[in-house]
Amino acid sequence: MRDPFPTAGSPPLPPAPFRLGWEEWLALPGLGLPALKAKVDTGARTSALHAFDIEPFGPANAPRVRFAVHPIPGREDVVIPCSARILDRREVVSSNGEMEYRYVIGSELAMGPRRWPVEITLTDRAQMAYRMLIGRQALGDDMIVSPQESFCQPLLDYSAYHSAQRLMEAAPPRSLRVAVLSREDGAYSTKRLVAEGEARGHVVEVLDTTRLYMAIDALSPQVYYDGAKLPRFDAVIPRIGVSVTAYGAAILRQFEAMGTLTLNPAEGIVASRDKLMAHQVLARHRLPMPVTAFANSPKDTDNLIELTGGAPLVVKLLESTQGKGVVLAETRKAAQSVISAFRGLRANFLVQEFVKEAAGEDIRALVIGGKVVAAMRRRAAPGEFRSNLHLGGSAHTVKLKKAERDLALRAARAFRLGLAGVDMLRGDDGPKILEVNSSPGLEGIEEATGNNLAALVFEEIEHRVRPHPARRRKES
Ligand code: ADP
Ligand code: MG
Helix, strand or coil: CCCCCCCCCCCCCCCCCEEECCEEEEEEHHHCEEEEEEEECCCCCCEEEECEEEEEECCCCCCEEEEEECCCCCCCCCCEEEEEEEEEEEEEECCCCCEEEEEEEEEEEEECCEEEEEEEEEECCCCCCCCEEECHHHCCCCEEECCCCCCCCCCCCHHHHHCHHHHHHHCCCCCCEEEEECCCCCCHHHHHHHHHHHHCCCEEEEECHHHEEEECCCCCCEEEECCEECCCCCEEEECCCHHHHHHHHHHHHHHHHCCCEECCCHHHHHHHHCHHHHHHHHHHCCCCCCCEECCCCHHHHHHHHHHCCCCCEEEEECCCCCCCCEEEECCHHHHHHHHHHHHHCCCCEEEEECCHHHCCEEEEEEEECCEEEEEEEEECCCCCCCCCHHHCCEEEECCCCHHHHHHHHHHHHHCCCCEEEEEEEEECCEEEEEEEECCCCCHHHHHHHCCCHHHHHHHHHHHHCCCCCCCCCCCC
16 A cells, blocks of 8 residues: 655664574563563464463453462472463463463563563463463564573563562562451442452452351361352451351351461450450450450359449440441449349340440541551440440540550550551540450441551452562572
8 A cells, every 4th residue: 555645755764673592581560470481482482471370360251360370490499479360271281292271371571672462371281491472473473582581671580589679579469369358238338348459450259257167177177158168368357246156257267278368366356355354365465455244153243332332323235246246334223223134134234334435436446457547436325325326326536646546556456457447435544445346347447547447358358368489599
């Protein structure tokens, strides 16, 4: 076709060809692989990457594949986890003549001054000296392969895999498979976690705790769901309801045994749920709390009242949540009748000093990964001393004092919780811990502070499951 806009002067020089030897160094930046030694093989059509643990995941309309690569030959200890969109699944004849069904992914290939998109098939065969094979399909029209030469393009080396910092810079955000253990997939917090996780490129599934079951086996612990073995999850966010704490904790321990990160460990959930145990843990860590007493025998009722400083005092069912099992006894007589009523029902409860100066207000500090990321002040409805939002309390922003922030962090740490809601009362002599919640709701506090707290939950998970750098070894 004739150029409709001919330019004056001589025609431009054809661009110099891009030369490749039979072996070259390259990087696959989109997969977080900063240096690979590749064999250029024009006898092969498609390019291939040697990967293992190849596993498809994600929704059917946007399927993805996860896999791992040993980028350095002979260094099985260096493992880079990768993930990518699946472009296709194709039959490929491998170099040994066998037919294989392989996933095809797209990635950018970087070599010397150039970057260009290529299709790569994933194959899990015996380890080869070259982790990548460049087939003719990946070569552009202006590329020339000289099979007699090697390394026509600049050399790279494997040192990028030795530094955590450089690895983090090289690694694209990796797609994680995350489970939210919850029985309520319609709840605000669950929906927010799913939406935020997906927005960050992760695959997030809500699993109903009570529908999970397990085979307890020392060598290969597994968790099953609706008749099928669950795939490996990178992380679990437990949002276990109070009614299923014991079973939920058992499921979590199973995930822990399988090497899955549990944002909150089973032990911390169990200890924080049981108000009595929680107070004992707090006391052991010398964290301030209202004077609290507990007894089993009816004969001790009067002593209990004395121990906590007499009426008015607060009586709490050990399993109370949302303020439902918390009673204020204003007089000694009222305290005696509440205590004997609870005993008659064989309910477990504790008796606590009433922190009057808190004046129907408590403070909720949200701790994620060792940082206080948000805080709110909750005010009880008129005529009510319990500030729970479920009982009509209202949420307001609050700036925490240093002593309050420190106390919240120490409380979350005492239970080893990666995500915790720490409730405190403002007493005359400083903050006092009321309780530590291992499934804190996000609705009230996201609304009160206007912060995207679900995103911070995923930041913490991403931080904790990132790839680890290779230990340096003497190189020959
Ligand atoms: P729940 O787990 O049911 O929420 P809490 O121990 O958190 O039980 O108590 C509910 C609410 O009652 C608290 O948020 C606080 O406003 C009020 N409250 C609880 N204990 C005391 C106390 N010792 N002194 C003053 N107010 C209290
Ligand atoms: Mg509470």
